Amino acid sequence: MLLLITFALTFALIVGAFPKPQQAQAGGTPKCRFSRTFSQAQILKDPSSFISDVLYWEGNFHQNNVSYNSGNGMSYDGTLLDETTGLATAKHPFSAASKEALQIMLYAHAIAGSPQAARFLSPNNPGAAPAIAINIMTLKLQTYLQFNKTYPGFGGFLPWYTGDSQNIVPTWDWVNRVPALDNGELIWAVYSAIQAMSSNKNYQTLAQGWQAWLDYTKLTAAKVSSMQEMGQFVPLQILQNQSFPVNDPRQSYKCEGSGTLNDPYEGELFTWWLYFFGGLSQKDKNLLWEVKRPQLVSVEDNMGGVGPITVQKGYWFSAHEQ
Numbered sequence: 001m002l003l004l005i006t007f008a009l010t011f012a013l014i015v016g017a018f019p020k021p022q023q024a025q026a027g028g029t030p031k032c033r034f035s036r037t038f039s040q041a042q043i044l045k046d047p048s049s050f051i052s053d054v055l056y057w058e059g060n061f062h063q064n065n066v067s068y069n070s071g072n073g074m075s076y077d078g079t080l081l082d083e084t085t086g087l088a089t090a091k092h093p094f095s096a097a098s099k100e101a102l103q104i105m106l107y108a109h110a111i112a113g114s115p116q117a118a119r120f121l122s123p124n125n126p127g128a129a130p131a132i133a134i135n136i137m138t139l140k141l142q143t144y145l146q147f148n149k150t151y152p153g154f155g156g157f158l159p160w161y162t163g164d165s166q167n168i169v170p171t172w173d174w175v176n177r178v179p180a181l182d183n184g185e186l187i188w189a190v191y192s193a194i195q196a197m198s199s200n201k202n203y204q205t206l207a208q209g210w211q212a213w214l215d216y217t218k219l220t221a222a223k224v225s226s227m228q229e230m231g232q233f234v235p236l237q238i239l240q241n242q243s244f245p246v247n248d249p250r251q252s253y254k255c256e257g258s259g260t261l262n263d264p265y266e267g268e269l270f271t272w273w274l275y276f277f278g279g280l281s282q283k284d285k286n287l288l289w290e291v292k293r294p295q296l297v298s299v300e301d302n303m304g305g306v307g308p309i310t311v312q313k314g315y316w317f318s319a320h321e322q
């Protein structure tokens with residue numbers, strides 16, 4: 001969800017004390033405090049060197065015990081940085097499907113051969129990037145499947161979890177609870193990773209493993225999201241008991257609070273999943289969109305003497321949730 005931010009972004013924004021105009025070489029090792037070596041005009045003319053430096057330093061976020069756990073392949077929410085040294089301090093040992101989505105999207109690009117993703121993941125040996133991503137995706141799938149075995153009530157989806165141990169566990173405040181919003185991001189990230197893996201014959205087995213996980217969420221999505229009549233589903237669901245399988249007579253799902261996930265932005269990824277794969281009637285499919293239509297509002301933006309520009313009214317509008 002949206003309350004926790006990933007602190008690695010500050011890596012790239014630290015401003016150096018000694019400006020020295022120079023063009024960093026794409027592919028080389030840029031100096032740490034590189035931003036002042038660029039002028040705005042240079043970046044506007046050709047942003048590639050700047051992007052390359054950002055990716056290089058951002059890529060330091062991709063370390064065991066900083067942004068992910070190399071033992072089980074799972075993301076961490078983030079790690080705080082010492083504002084003076086830029087070094088990692090306290091780690092958030094928890095994470096969620098939304099952070100998983102970011103990690104998996106990056107790997108999808110690496111597997112598809114993106115030079116930018118390789119710059120982030122493996123700048124000294126860009127050719128190794130796809131294999132790095134594949135190895136972590138292999139571990140991650142095992143962790144997801146084990147989680148589904150231990151906590152079948154989530155129907156394959158993820159709550160906020162603690163990822164420090166080999167097998168992830170729901171954080172204390174997400175026992176028997178699951179968010180639709182974050183999982184909407186996750187399923188489409190996995191969808192894209194499968195697309196990337198499928199185009200390489202060496203990755204077919206892994207692609208099939210992930211496809212099986214993804215296909216399973218198609219069967220459980222409507223139930224776990226407490227899909228109600230009238231095309232409504234809600235952001236948060238309470239499970240009777242996370243250890244009971246989805247179709248166990250002892251299992252049940254109920255909505256937490258009265259909010260519905262009917263916004264035209266953050267909740268939309270899960271809506272699409274239900275629409276395409278949730279096994280809904282045509283009537284319910286149509287209702288999914290009808291109930292959210294009133295929230296699609298246009299606004300005239302007038303700022304700094306520019307405008308009016310017609311934009312879609314947002315709420316949080318965090319980039320990874322739009």
Ligand SMILES: *[C@@H]1O[C@H](CO)[C@@H](O)[C@H](O)[C@H]1NC(C)=O
Nearest residue numbers: 065066079088089090091092
């Ligand atoms: C992981 O990082 C934390 C700081 O966030 C540190 O206390 C701990 O020792 C590290 N663990 C390992 C195995 O390096």
Ligand SMILES: *[C@@H]1O[C@H](CO)[C@@H](O)[C@H](O)[C@H]1NC(C)=O
Nearest residue numbers: 145148149152212213216245
């Ligand atoms: C998840 O667990 C359920 C219940 O045990 C099982 O039926 C299903 O096949 C599992 N899903 C995957 C992808 O293994």
Ligand SMILES: *[C@@H]1O[C@H](CO)[C@@H](O)[C@H](O)[C@H]1NC(C)=O
Nearest residue numbers: 175176239240241242243244
């Ligand atoms: C789920 O049910 C099992 C078996 O009845 C019980 O031991 C466990 O405490 C329950 N877990 C939760 C989180 O309610």
